[in-house]
Amino acid sequence: MLALYYAPGLASFLPHAMLREAGADFELRFIDRDNDAHKGEAYRKLNPNGLIPVLVDGENVVFETAAIALHIADKFPVSGLAPALGSAERSQFYKWMVHLTNTVQPEYRVWFYPHQHVVDEAAIPSVKEAAGQRLNRMFDLISEQLGDKTWLLGDRFSAADLFLFMLIRWSRNMPRPARTLPNLGRFAERVFARPAVQETLKAEGITAPFF
Numbered sequence: 001m002l003a004l005y006y007a008p009g010l011a012s013f014l015p016h017a018m019l020r021e022a023g024a025d026f027e028l029r030f031i032d033r034d035n036d037a038h039k040g041e042a043y044r045k046l047n048p049n050g051l052i053p054v055l056v057d058g059e060n061v062v063f064e065t066a067a068i069a070l071h072i073a074d075k076f077p078v079s080g081l082a083p084a085l086g087s088a089e090r091s092q093f094y095k096w097m098v099h100l101t102n103t104v105q106p107e108y109r110v111w112f113y114p115h116q117h118v119v120d121e122a123a124i125p126s127v128k129e130a131a132g133q134r135l136n137r138m139f140d141l142i143s144e145q146l147g148d149k150t151w152l153l154g155d156r157f158s159a160a161d162l163f164l165f166m167l168i169r170w171s172r173n174m175p176r177p178a179r180t181l182p183n184l185g186r187f188a189e190r191v192f193a194r195p196a197v198q199e200t201l202k203a204e205g206i207t208a209p210f211f
Contacts, residue, residue, distance in 0.1 A: 002026035012053030020196035022079035066101035096160035165191035
């Protein structure tokens with residue numbers, strides 16, 4: 001039995017939605033961040049960093065969101081969440097997964113937790129604003145790359161689209177939400193309409209605004 005340790009709306013959304021897309025048999029295990037459950041000894045035995053999510057697959061414990069996502073894609077190949085190994089599409093899939101996890105996602109940590117990135121609290125507003133500006137530029141570039149394609153890989157839906165949807169969703173309360181870029185807004189609507197995404201939002205108790 002697979003077990004996903006999650007908290008609503010956090011990075012665990014990606015593997016959660018992937019498991020539902022794959023029709024997997026899995027168990028959700030809620031981590032109460034408000035009571036610092038992610039900092040407790042039991043959770044740190046799974047992820048010493050104390051970050052969410054963690055996926056337990058039998059004796060195999062995996063943390064880091066992108067690593068979990070790749071594990072799920074490989075474990076359920078018939079789900080089509082990733083192109084075939086060795087294909088050109090697979091390379092493009094890796095490109096997007098690495099870009100989203102390595103370039104875009106870290107900027108959100110600066111935006112949401114700017115106090116962790118300064119030694120002088122007076123610098124917090126400036127650090128936060130700069131992160132917001134960088135995220136705007138990143139989404140501008142993603143918008144250009146997406147163009148008028150249906151999905152990041154063209155006509156083929158993949159886990160990278162779920163990843164991008166999650167990141168677009170995180171911007172919903174920023175001064176310039178990513179959805180205001182027309183093609184990213186339409187893209188988010190397409191991902192949002194997927195039954196597995198609807199089920200994930202419902203299971204996590206996430207309500208409007210969704211993105």
